[in-house]
Amino acid sequence: MSFLKKLGETVKDTASSVSAKSIDLMETGKLKMKKSQLEGGVKDKKIEIGELVYQAHKQEVTPDEFALNGIFEEIKELENQISVVEEKLRKEGAQAEEIEEASQSEVEAPVEADDVTKVFCAYCGQESSSESEARFCTNCGKPISGR
Ligand SMILES: [Zn+2]
Structure with a gap:
């Protein structure tokens, strides 16, 4: 097995091994990254479909239905993961607003006399x-001393 092929399979394994539970533990930044990663994956799969259909057409054969269905399944799985990430992002967004409100009231709090160094x-x-x-x-x- 060539290095590049092996690398490609490792990346694929890593991407598909993301479960709903591990998505649940991600922070907003990672979630957004994961979402665009998944969307990129869907795009790649669609290009794969196009390539498959195009090559079949060029060779005047019927596109490999088994291969196509495999890609359709992969897209479905990716889209499932995207909806999990989107749901999680909505929840994180609601939490982030609460945290922001809390930190704002902290900033507005008057400076205590304790801030004066003795x-x-x-x-x-x-x-x-x-x-x-x-x-x-x-x-x-x-x-x-110290003056
Ligand atoms: Zn003294």
Whole structure:
């Protein structure tokens, strides 16, 4: 078996091994990627059908019905997977809107006083707000480090 043929079969195996359950565990980005991947697969299958029919016509023979039915089945399976992904995307979309609303209210929340960094004198432990411009401790007069 040639390398390219083997590679092609491996890719095919990976694509068809995606079950509804693994789709269920995907995030929106991966779902969208999966959907376009599946749609691309459908497109490829339709090209395969066209090629098959065209070659048969060219050779003046009846298109291989068995091969055609095989491709039809593969398209059906791909379309089933697409509808699973689309359903999942609809649910994810509804969830994402909720998350977005929650994070927006978080951003709008007032800044707490805790955001002000407290600085303590290394010599006597006197607390000095970082907002204060004082370079020296108000208690012992030693220079406050980090200024
Ligand atoms: Zn001090």
